[in-house]
Amino acid sequence: MAEHRRRDELPEDVGSDDCLASYTHIYSPDLLKDQVAFITGGGSGIGLRIAEIFMRHGCDTVIASRNLDKLKEAAVKLSAASGRRCLPLRIDVRQPDGIAAAVDETLKEFGRLDILINNAAGNFLCPASALSFNAFKTVLEIDTMGTFNTSKVVYEKWFKEHGGNVVNVSATLAYRGQALQVHAGSAKAANDAMTKHLAVEWGPSGVRVNAVAPGPISGTEGYRRLGGPGAEAAGSFQAVPLQRAGNKTEMAHCALFLASRASSYVTGAILVADGGAWLTSPNDVSALLGIATSKRAKLLLVAGKEEGQMIRRNQDLSKEIMQLMD
Numbered sequence: 001m002a003e004h005r006r007r008d009e010l011p012e013d014v015g016s017d018d019c020l021a022s023y024t025h026i027y028s029p030d031l032l033k034d035q036v037a038f039i040t041g042g043g044s045g046i047g048l049r050i051a052e053i054f055m056r057h058g059c060d061t062v063i064a065s066r067n068l069d070k071l072k073e074a075a076v077k078l079s080a081a082s083g084r085r086c087l088p089l090r091i092d093v094r095q096p097d098g099i100a101a102a103v104d105e106t107l108k109e110f111g112r113l114d115i116l117i118n119n120a121a122g123n124f125l126c127p128a129s130a131l132s133f134n135a136f137k138t139v140l141e142i143d144t145m146g147t148f149n150t151s152k153v154v155y156e157k158w159f160k161e162h163g164g165n166v167v168n169v170s171a172t173l174a175y176r177g178q179a180l181q182v183h184a185g186s187a188k189a190a191n192d193a194m195t196k197h198l199a200v201e202w203g204p205s206g207v208r209v210n211a212v213a214p215g216p217i218s219g220t221e222g223y224r225r226l227g228g229p230g231a232e233a234a235g236s237f238q239a240v241p242l243q244r245a246g247n248k249t250e251m252a253h254c255a256l257f258l259a260s261r262a263s264s265y266v267t268g269a270i271l272v273a274d275g276g277a278w279l280t281s282p283n284d285v286s287a288l289l290g291i292a293t294s295k296r297a298k299l300l301l302v303a304g305k306e307e308g309q310m311i312r313r314n315q316d317l318s319k320e321i322m323q324l325m326d
Contacts, residue, residue: 013247015219015229017044017074019052019081026253031260033058037115038106040064040093040150043071045220046169047119048078049248050255054115055082057256062106064091065120085110093120093146099153113158115259118147118191119169125180125225136183143187148194151209155202163206165259168195169251170213170270172278188213192270199268208267212254215274216245241276 012020037054041047042063051061055078063071063078063086071088078086087109089102106113122142126135147168158164170192173185192211199209216223216237223245227236237244254273257263272278 010247011249011253013219013249017048019077023056027057027256027262029057031057035059035114036106036110036112037117037259038062038064038103038113038154039117039119040146041120043067043074046214046217046248046251047117048074049252050117050119051078051086052081053249053252053256055084055086060085060110062087062089064089064102066090066092093150094141096149096153099150100157103153103157107158113154114164116151116154116164116166117255118150118166120146123184123222127180128182131183139183140187143184144190147191151198155207159207160205166198166207166209167255167258168211170211172213172215172272172274175278195270196268203267210258210266210268211270212251212258213270213272213274214246214251215277217251218245218247220248239281241280244275246273246275
């Protein structure tokens with residue numbers, strides 16, 4: 001496998017929402033020295049790793065989501081691992097007034113804001129015919145409206161006069177059409193368009209707007225829904241040119257590049273980081289849709305055991321996603 005031949009290229013990572021025991025810098029450790037990053041969805045998964053890698057490069061961070069207790073725990077870990085400050089703030093990206101209050105608190109605490117990472121998202125697997133109107137709407141509210149709301153508030157309160165960098169966490173779902181993902185694919189397609197439009201409008205203010213589009217990433221909820229390490233060991237990712245899932249540190253490195261002076265002449269770009277998966281991965285619609293169409297069949301997990309894919313109910317979806325199904 002390619003992973004075995006190029007293992008020395010892989011950065012450190014852990015599957016849990018913990019900080020790295022060790023880290024090897026590929027950029028100068030002071031790349032983001034004394035900058036401040038506001039990261040939505042920063043308490044877990046890719047968002048948490050982005051926060052950690054930024055902090056290991058001299059950046060202070062604000063991690064923001066709806067679960068303040070989880071954020072507080074993450075902030076303690078992040079500061080202990082990096083020696084930098086991390087401010088946990090509760091926000092709902094669907095509510096602009098709350099975002100504005102959080103940005104005000106950020107500016108009060110740090111006196112500046114240099115980077116915005118739009119990482120908050122909501123997703124699950126569901127055939128379009130079984131998808132409720134409310135579930136579709138909610139995903140777009142979190143993914144698309146949330147990205148616009150946060151970007152607009154940050155721009156108006158700081159970036160318009162001081163410049164800054166926006167990095168949106170996207171996906172490749174809309175590039176070729178994918179079963180069970182009409183809601184998330186539609187939201188991410190809108191975000192990709194938004195990335196380009198805002199890059200054009202805000203460029204004269206010294207604001208760069210870019211996006212990173214991850215593929216299957218180990219240690220995330222999406223990866224677990226794809227069967228996790230067991231599915232990967234069974235060959236579920238053999239169709240990916242690099243023949244493996246990515247890891248969270250790799251995605252954080254992509255965000256670091258786009259948010260730093262390393263990409264000073266890059267704006268309006270979508271950086272695909274999926275090991276080439278969108279180019280080659282099979283999309284067996286008949287297999288994916290060969291499921292019961294009852295409302296309860298929305299809770300699905302793709303688990304690749306053989307060459308084909310087997311779909312079963314996912315009993316581990318979060319309570320929040322269960323509510324989306326109503």
